[in-house]
Amino acid sequence: ETGVTQTPRHLVMGMTNKKSLKCEQHLGHNAMYWYKQSAKKPLELMFVYNFKEQTENNSVPSRFSPECPNSSHLFLHLHTLQPEDSALYLCASSQDLAGNYGYTFGSGTRLTVV
Amino acid sequence: AQSVTQLGSHVSVSEGALVLLRCNYSSSVPPYLFWYVQYPNQGLQLLLKYTSAATLVKGINGFEAEFKKSETSFHLTKPSAHMSDAAEYFCAVSDQNSGYALNFGKGTSLLVTP
Numbered sequence: 001e002t003g004v005t006q007t008p009r010h011l012v013m014g015m016t017n018k019k020s021l022k023c024e025q026h027l028g029h030n031a032m033y034w035y036k037q038s039a040k041k042p043l044e045l046m047f048v049y050n051f052k053e054q055t056e057n058n059s060v061p062s063r064f065s066p067e068c069p070n071s072s073h074l075f076l077h078l079h080t081l082q083p084e085d086s087a088l089y090l091c092a093s094s095q096d097l098a099g100n101y102g103y104t105f106g107s108g109t110r111l112t113v114v
Numbered sequence: 115a116q117s118v119t120q121l122g123s124h125v126s127v128s129e130g131a132l133v134l135l136r137c138n139y140s141s142s143v144p145p146y147l148f149w150y151v152q153y154p155n156q157g158l159q160l161l162l163k164y165t166s167a168a169t170l171v172k173g174i175n176g177f178e179a180e181f182k183k184s185e186t187s188f189h190l191t192k193p194s195a196h197m198s199d200a201a202e203y204f205c206a207v208s209d210q211n212s213g214y215a216l217n218f219g220k221g222t223s224l225l226v227t228p
Contacts, residue, residue: 004157033215043204043218056215090157099146099214100165105157 006106021076023091032074037088081113116141120219133192137205147188152202
């Protein structure tokens, strides 16, 4: 167990479905992140939250909608996705945004859009 | 803008041989540098980090990396490879100009042969 828990581990959804990914950390960290990992591409930063406030949206399409109700929980709401959105979605947390601590990652949600 | 280049998307070594995974970065300000490892169907685990202290950094599982400013490099080494080292390895950089968000390389897949 890494300290960052992501559910579900696997998700298959149709293009018209609405689903949500959940991330939870009890490390006392204040910053949380969503990354997308696709085959043959570098990890792509999607969103950054610090103390529940969104500090970065990396030009992510509106069909991805993040929510951070508190510093321990982060959600990614999905609707009308495309097949090219199939990927491993990784959540991470860090002590703060100072950058010198590194991130703690969850095990990811493997998303398949059909 | 900062960037990370990992030379060689695939590296193969024999069990017991030296492991060398290459990482070069570009950053106009002092960087923080990280190596992460990813095993199949898992998230990323921090191996080691450089945050402006000692230039030779020791990490978990016998890995170490040396920060060389003159060469803008942060190569990862291990004296003797084990079968269990087979995984995907990612180099990452962050700095003040990027808001300290981690920017990852494309990864290097390490294969260890008997």
